[in-house]
Amino acid sequence: MSSTENPIRDLIQEAIDEHEVILFMKGTPERPMCGFSARTVAALDAVGRPFAAVDVLPDPRIRQELSAISNWPTIPQLFIKGELVGGCDIVSEMYESGELAQTLGANPPADAPAHAPVAAEPGAPPLQIDNDLVDRS
Amino acid sequence: MPTTEDLKQRIETAIPGARADVTDLTGGGDHFRATVVASEFAGLSRLEQHRRVYAVFGTEIGGPIHALSLVTKPE
Numbered sequence: 001m002s003s004t005e006n007p008i009r010d011l012i013q014e015a016i017d018e019h020e021v022i023l024f025m026k027g028t029p030e031r032p033m034c035g036f037s038a039r040t041v042a043a044l045d046a047v048g049r050p051f052a053a054v055d056v057l058p059d060p061r062i063r064q065e066l067s068a069i070s071n072w073p074t075i076p077q078l079f080i081k082g083e084l085v086g087g088c089d090i091v092s093e094m095y096e097s098g099e100l101a102q103t104l105g106a107n108p109p110a111d112a113p114a115h116a117p118v119a120a121e122p123g124a125p126p127l128q129i130d131n132d133l134v135d136r137s
Numbered sequence: 138m139p140t141t142e143d144l145k146q147r148i149e150t151a152i153p154g155a156r157a158d159v160t161d162l163t164g165g166g167d168h169f170r171a172t173v174v175a176s177e178f179a180g181l182s183r184l185e186q187h188r189r190v191y192a193v194f195g196t197e198i199g200g201p202i203h204a205l206s207l208v209t210k211p212e
Contacts, residue, residue, distance in 0.1 A: 036204065063199075073191050073198040074205070086184050089207050093183070 009065040012054075016069070016079050019052035021104065024066055025076040029053050036088035040076045043095040049104040080104065138166035139202060144194075148173055151193040154212070167203040176212035183209065 016022060021044075027033030029041045029051075044051050056063040056075055067073055070084045078085045080103060085091065094100040141159040148157040148171065155175035162168040171190065178186045186209035191198055198205055 036206075071188065073196075084184065086187065090183055090187065093208075 021051040170206040179211040
């Protein structure tokens, strides 16, 4: 931890450092709250590599500090080995080219669709969103 | 509310020689998709190419422009 002046930024940086694959998203992998987050989760799920996920919605400061760290304005943001890989567009492109599976060291299942899976838009918002770091690894 | 033409012109003005094709994904004037071809993207990573386009709009991304989906290509 580099400082105590910005605990939220330190926590985000720590989460990025501690998880090899971590997705900052709107909602949770089980209940994505935005089509772009849903699509990114679907691509990661299709590759089959476990990942950690952080919901940015419960506190606007998470998104603010995350964007300050990553120099990237939108959500979702995927980090692999501490480095920003990109958002929904880049992750989807990487999925379709096979680069995502390669980067994650996973073999896509034989029945994986050629195009990035399209997740349904979320319906009604969940009653409550936990802000816990969901470690799915 | 920004229009697809506004976004196209701003991208093409800010990135010299760029050609931008912008669509409104929802018709609501806040979810856009842009395909941008520019010679200055050559040698930049995909991440840096997208950053270059996002930088045109600064804090408007996530504000009035709720979403800007990007496809970028070097000339």
